[in-house]
Amino acid sequence: MNIKIILNKDTDIYKQIYSHFKEEILTKRFKVDEKLPSIRQIANKLKINNITVLKAYSLLEADGYIYKVKGSGSFVKNINLNNTCTLQKPILENFKNGQIKINSNINFASATPNKEIFPTEIFQNIISNLFLEDGSDLFIYEDSQGNLDLRKNIANLLKKEIKNISHKEIQIINGAQQGLDLLKKGIIKNNSTIILGSPTYSSAITTFSNFCKIKTVPVQADGFDMETLEDILKSKKIDYVYVMTNFQSPTGYKWSDDKKIKLLNLAEEYSFYIIEDDCLSELYYHDIPTSSIKSMDFMDKVFYINTFSKVIMPGLRLGYLIPPKKFISSIINSKFISDISSCSLSQRSLNVFLENHYEEHLLKIRSFYKQKYELVKSLIFKSKFLKLDYLPEGGFYFWVSVLNDLNCDLLYMKFKERGVNVLPGNVFFYKKTSSNKIRISFAAVSEDEIILGFRIIEETIHEIIHGGENIYTPLI
Structure with missing residues (x-):
């Protein structure tokens, strides 16, 4: 022994x-x-x-x-708990009711924030005090637009960037996903045409492809390929353009100010609206705050969605939507029809947290995630088989090419057999083409898991290449 x-x-x-x-x-x-x-x-x-x-x-x-x-x-024990995946749909067996189910032990797939950094003790104290002060009022229906004090507080936070923002323009929502859902229910008509980036956030593909006509534009490190976008706009009526401007999923790309302004000008010229999903904007790691398209939106063309799920706790289920002013009443009505209002206890406790703890908490989580960011970055740079085409400045994601044109679907399966989960690149494309890309998220993993996970990834790819197993991406 x-x-x-x-x-x-x-x-x-x-x-x-x-x-x-x-x-x-x-x-x-x-x-x-x-x-x-x-x-x-x-x-x-x-x-x-x-x-x-x-x-x-x-x-x-x-x-x-x-x-x-x-x-x-x-x-x-056989820890490969699920062997049913296929090459065509490598992660669909992990989805249940739209939510990914992870059986792996090292989870580079999840964008769920790490529980270690949740401010649970602070919220415990806040909620205890609220019970003493408000009692049963914590469990009444809130206004459908959202708790008034919370909306005022959010407006004050946003005034650093979005000038003249009013609490009257803000709709409280149950996370960013509900923001997309309210647009679907109350604003976007069936068979509208929407432009998505290629690649883009996979849930946006799922949400919009069910009832919209989809056009795609290649995503570059500083935003959309504007030449391709303009060609589409000249040839077809476009109703909406969906973008993640800061630390986009899956690439980590950040739009340049020039392209943000260009997109706004095109929205005015071609009469379409922009849906801006900005859920990772606070997670910047180089002391340079991000900016949104909404902050430049003097023509009132942007539906702006943000959430506290990534920066505080996802279980709060709270975010906000700022529509163009002409759509505010329609959004409030859609919210009422959807679920009447967001949870009163969550809204009131979040309001206290924003007033007293938010800025300090943001500094803490940036430091916490930056350590993981630096570790993953160093391991990718040291890797013999992974290549980073773009170094993100924030967020949770690294968009990585696997050398030797290894197919991401089968790599996903091989990693999963060894207890490591990544997301294969093809799930982020509207047309699921073959890809040698994978998205690695460090949101939910510990530093020890990161080190072990990369060791397993390296060993697995080495064995595939030198073991003669044919899992190469076709050249045609």
């Missing part, structure tokens, strides 16, 4: 044993159904108590890495 565990004083011993065997299993040094050393063997080898090893094994079993057979010992 060869157990190489070097114990240190800074971490509980059972956690060190757990981490050791987790890594051995994820990197396939232990095979599926292979028997692990007995509790007594490990305890004797490391000169520790049996109970310590038992605690580590129990945690491995609870997390799905091993299983026990009475009288025989502990064995490696």
